[in-house]
Amino acid sequence: xxxxAWIAAALVxxxxxxxxxEDQTMARRQQGILTGMPFMANxxxxxxxxxxxxxxxxxxxxxxxxxxxxxxxxxxxxxxAGEQVIAVTPFCDYPPEAAQKPKIGYTRPSLESLIALHPxxxxxxxxxxxxxxxxxxxxxxxxxxxxxxxxxxxxASHLQTLGRMLGRTSDGDRVATALRQRLAELRARTEALxxxxxxxxxxxxxxxxxxxxxxxxxxxELAGAANIGADASLPYPRLSMEQVLAKDPELILFPVGxxxxxxxxxxxxWRRWSTISAVRNGxxxxxxxxxxxxxxxxxxxxxxRLIDVIHPNAEPAR
Amino acid sequence: MKAxxxxxxxxxxxxxxxxxxxxxxxxxxxxxxxxxxxxxxxTLAASLLLGAVPIAPGRxxxxxxxxxxxxxGAVDAVGSDAAIVxxxxxxxxxxxxxxxxxxxxxxxxxxxxxxxxxxxxxILGISSGAALGACVAVLFGVSVAGLGLSVLPLCAxxxxxxxxxxxxxxxxxxxxxRLPVQTLLLxxxxxxAIFSALIMFATSLMTPARSFGMLAWLMGTLTGPDLIGLxxxxxYVGVGVTVLFRQASALNVxxxxxxxxxxxxxxxxxxxxxxxxxxALLTGAVVSVSGIIGFVGMAIPHIVRLLFGxxxxxxxxxxxxxxxxxxxxxxGIARTALAPSEFPVGVVTAxxxxxxxxxxxxxxxxxxxxxxx
Numbered sequence: 001x002x003x004x005a006w007i008a009a010a011l012v013x014x015x016x017x018x019x020x021x022e023d024q025t026m027a028r029r030q031q032g033i034l035t036g037m038p039f040m041a042n043x044x045x046x047x048x049x050x051x052x053x054x055x056x057x058x059x060x061x062x063x064x065x066x067x068x069x070x071x072x073x074x075x076x077x078x079x080x081a082g083e084q085v086i087a088v089t090p091f092c093d094y095p096p097e098a099a100q101k102p103k104i105g106y107t108r109p110s111l112e113s114l115i116a117l118h119p120x121x122x123x124x125x126x127x128x129x130x131x132x133x134x135x136x137x138x139x140x141x142x143x144x145x146x147x148x149x150x151x152x153x154x155x156a157s158h159l160q161t162l163g164r165m166l167g168r169t170s171d172g173d174r175v176a177t178a179l180r181q182r183l184a185e186l187r188a189r190t191e192a193l194x195x196x197x198x199x200x201x202x203x204x205x206x207x208x209x210x211x212x213x214x215x216x217x218x219x220x221e222l223a224g225a226a227n228i229g230a231d232a233s234l235p236y237p238r239l240s241m242e243q244v245l246a247k248d249p250e251l252i253l254f255p256v257g258x259x260x261x262x263x264x265x266x267x268x269x270w271r272r273w274s275t276i277s278a279v280r281n282g283x284x285x286x287x288x289x290x291x292x293x294x295x296x297x298x299x300x301x302x303x304x305r306l307i308d309v310i311h312p313n314a315e316p317a318r
Numbered sequence: 319m320k321a322x323x324x325x326x327x328x329x330x331x332x333x334x335x336x337x338x339x340x341x342x343x344x345x346x347x348x349x350x351x352x353x354x355x356x357x358x359x360x361t362l363a364a365s366l367l368l369g370a371v372p373i374a375p376g377r378x379x380x381x382x383x384x385x386x387x388x389x390x391g392a393v394d395a396v397g398s399d400a401a402i403v404x405x406x407x408x409x410x411x412x413x414x415x416x417x418x419x420x421x422x423x424x425x426x427x428x429x430x431x432x433x434x435x436x437x438x439x440x441i442l443g444i445s446s447g448a449a450l451g452a453c454v455a456v457l458f459g460v461s462v463a464g465l466g467l468s469v470l471p472l473c474a475x476x477x478x479x480x481x482x483x484x485x486x487x488x489x490x491x492x493x494x495x496r497l498p499v500q501t502l503l504l505x506x507x508x509x510x511a512i513f514s515a516l517i518m519f520a521t522s523l524m525t526p527a528r529s530f531g532m533l534a535w536l537m538g539t540l541t542g543p544d545l546i547g548l549x550x551x552x553x554y555v556g557v558g559v560t561v562l563f564r565q566a567s568a569l570n571v572x573x574x575x576x577x578x579x580x581x582x583x584x585x586x587x588x589x590x591x592x593x594x595x596x597x598a599l600l601t602g603a604v605v606s607v608s609g610i611i612g613f614v615g616m617a618i619p620h621i622v623r624l625l626f627g628x629x630x631x632x633x634x635x636x637x638x639x640x641x642x643x644x645x646x647x648x649x650g651i652a653r654t655a656l657a658p659s660e661f662p663v664g665v666v667t668a669x670x671x672x673x674x675x676x677x678x679x680x681x682x683x684x685x686x687x688x689x690x691x
Contacts, residue, residue: 203531237659240370275401
């Protein structure tokens with residue numbers, strides 16, 4: 001019984017941040033519009049509003065930044081603020097120099113080691129920062145800035161916001177503009193193409209896929225696929241296998257990679273569903289999970305790889 | 319279930335006074351089990367109609383007829399509906415029945431064996447052993463290339479076996495060759511605690527995506543094995559449940575107390591060993607196939623005891639039939655209520671079983687909570 005109770009608690013803990021994030025979408029969208037205007041931020045007295053609506057005041061650009069997620073680390077390095085980063089998570093493996101930085105925990109960093117680092121800014125994603133940790137850090141007067149990428153555009157505005165916070169406004173704007181431009185180019189490539197029905201296997205046993213309203217689902221749509229999980233009203237539904245057979249996906253996509261991903265033997269299990277078009281036509285494909293799961297600057301690369309997998313016969317990338 | 323009927327249906331085998339309720343006659347035994355079997359068949363058939371994709375009864379009959387006539391060929395002729403019936407619903411419904419039947423029987427056996435109404439198939443530390451096995455599989459991405467078998471269940475089964483071994487060694491060491499029931503229970507509880515700690519440690523090392531996947535598997539799914547796996551499971555459960563059924567008379571005697579049983583000529587240690595090992599192996603197999611499904615093993619024997627009395631010759635097979643049927647119904651709810659999504663069947667069994675158990679506690683402070691005495 002204890003074990004069952006513990007499993008239930010752990011599942012709730014894993015799922016709850018996504019649940020209450022929905023309510024805040026509206027408020028954040030409005031703030032996104034405000035913080036997306038560089039001149040306004042310069043006029044404000046270096047006060048920044050994060051994706052939870054919390055105000056973070058930074059008298060001068062921080063020089064001791066701690067990143068609590070791989071996506072955040074990638075963004076910080078992309079805007080050239082790598083020097084200002086003093087610690088990252090064990091999963092921060094890109095760019096290579098990020099892996100050289102001292103490590104701090106991921107979902108359960110030690111509060112003591114965090115404070116002992118004397119950070120002047122901690123940047124964390126909404127999904128993984130625990131509220132008790134956040135309130136302790138607030139008590140200790142450590143500025144924490146929370147990011148919550150709901151749509152792909154959020155990544156570009158995060159890059160700009162981080163740029164302004166870290167005294168790298170022009171770098172942030174430049175990287176964000178390049179990202180927006182690249183995304184627009186990629187979008188144009190898939191607009192006229194047919195949209196194959198796609199099943200994204202987030203977890204194989206039991207099957208869990210991505211539903212509508214998630215970051216990944218948008219990315220799949222942008223890449224010119226019709227996500228068969230989008231009908232389910234949950235963000236990460238345990239899709240019924242019956243539904244999969246009835247929807248008959250033309251492509252089954254498995255994320256693979258170091259930290260996450262579907263192992264080979266679980267992929268092989270899918271070959272037994274011989275009525276599925278994707279299986280009959282040998283269209284079981286994989287994609288490096290890191291480039292599409294992380295809401296960071298490599299998302300354009302992720303989208304490009306997705307398009308290559310989904311539309312292998314379309315004109316190649318320029 | 320026919321093979322052992324002769325053994326279990328011999329009420330006069332031991333001249334033991336039946337403790338409570340009506341004396342079990344051969345006619346009542348047969349009537350109850352026939353009735354429950356009919357109920358089980360109806361439940362299984364009706365559950366074939368349930369699913370995320372609606373298939374009308376007429377079409378289902380047509381598909382079943384095609385499958386009878388052409389086997390796998392029907393899938394090509396009829397298309398995805400036939401694949402849904404043959405590869406998804408039939409295995410799933412049968413898996414649900416086998417799992418429920420095993421949990422029900424093992425629950426009834428353990429409640430009598432440890433003389434504790436709260437005993438369930440997981441109390442011997444088997445669930446946490448299986449969970450730890452699954453955890454290790456996920457953490458290290460264990461892979462057995464070429465076997466074509468799903469690795470997660472295998473690791474879970476190995477974990478269950480490990481915990482059975484440890485619990486048994488602890489209990490045997492403490493009892494000087496015997497298996498003291500209290501030590502067995504305590505060893506199970508303590509092993510649960512240790513393994514749960516190890517599981518928490520292992521999940522804290524995983525990325526959220528991986529621990530999420532593992533927990534989702536543990537929460538209980540009946541998506542089920544492929545056809546070969548299903549045949550293996552059927553054979554395994556068939557043998558295990560039969561072994562347990564054959565000890566029904568001995569269990570009746572054992573529920574009078576160990577000393578009484580010894581005086582009446584039952585080889586208590588041997589019976590306990592057989593029951594313990596079989597129950598543990600059965601639970602290990604079931605957990606490895608379905609994850610952890612709570613309350614079936616605990617609540618079913620109580621329901622059956624209320625309805626049909628405490629005689630184990632009837633209690634064990636009836637618990638199997640009722641447990642199987644109820645789990646199939648619970649799974650029917652789990653896979654249709656949120657369609658096209660599903661949720662863990664353990665949620666349904668706990669939500670149905672929990673309040674029922676509270677009801678038992680409140681209304682029957684003495685009678686029903688005592689086990690077979």
